[in-house]
Amino acid sequence: MPPLLPERRKAIDPSQGLFYRNGTADLFLAYRQGRLAGTVCCSPRRGRRPDECSLGFFECEQDYAVAEALFRRSAEWARERGLSMLCGTYNLDREDSRGVLIDGRDRPPAILCGHNPPYYQELFERFGFMKRHDDGLAYAIDIESAGAPLRRLQRLAEGVRRRRPSRWRRQHGGPCGRDRPGLEPAEPGT
DSSP states (O other), X not given: OOOOHHHHHHHHOTTTXXXXXXXXXXXXXXXXXXXXXXXXXXXXXXXXXXXXXXEEEEEEXXXXXXXXXXXXXXXXXXXXXXXXXXXXXXXXXXXXXXXXXXXXXXXXOOTTBOOOOTTHHHHHHHHTOOOOSOOOOOOOOOGGGSOHHHHHHHHHHXXXXXXXXXXXXXXXXXXXXXXXXXXXXXOTTO
């Protein structure tokens, strides 16, 4: 399931996003033949290593040339700010969709965990990224075999769903199909 678009718009909007209270970031779009082909966000890392540029909101079609253009633009952005290392992925928050999923596609996405296409690993490694931290873990439990307390919780959740069904609304929009080659800073809310 993709992220909720209104939530994403708020996160990247400097007037609303919590990150921007104490941080800065720039977002870049990659276009190929007039259509959006990839995105990346660059921000200086606050904390232990002040020379790091955090990458986030990385989305890319299965095309190394697009990924390479995004990574090269990110490296250029970092150098312009005196940063010497690219790291990520982190979506403006060290815990939001952290990392690149290597194993675990047999399970549904877990909240706050990256769940990207399998080819992302090759895109990152081909450019020269390597594993840096311990693996992030998302735990799963089989409710049917977990015992009475979890089965009771499942029954309660089903009752709530029956009484108050969720309503989903599909959001349309996003960047216009303008014919803009290369990479450009994204305007918030576009």
